[in-house]
Amino acid sequence: MDYWAIDVPNLSDRDARKLVKYASSLGYDGDVLSPSIWLTWALDRGSVAMLRSAAKAGLASESGRWSKVEIAGVESMISEMDDWLSATGEDTGPEITP
Structure with a gap:
């Protein structure tokens, strides 16, 4: 299975959690990674x-x-x-x- 990520700038923690909850309702697993703890780079x-x-x-x-x-x-x-x-x-x- 491929791993995909979605980068959405300027989200609040609350809104990020809403998006993950919505994705979960569609059958996807996901995590919210706080930018104060995680450096998530999209590197080629x-x-x-x-x-x-x-x-x-x-x-x-x-x-x-x-x-x-x-x-x-x-x-x-x-x-x-x-x-x-x-x-x-x-x-x-x-x-x-x-």
């Missing part, structure tokens, strides 16, 4: 590939100074980006190397 494939390359470069060059939690977090992000980029089987472009 090229941007994700660039961020993945930067995360890999950072991991390779800085991991000796990072905590185990930070390393695990970056590795998890890289894995998520790898999975997303390979889901369609499209070429993601060249890797950026440090």
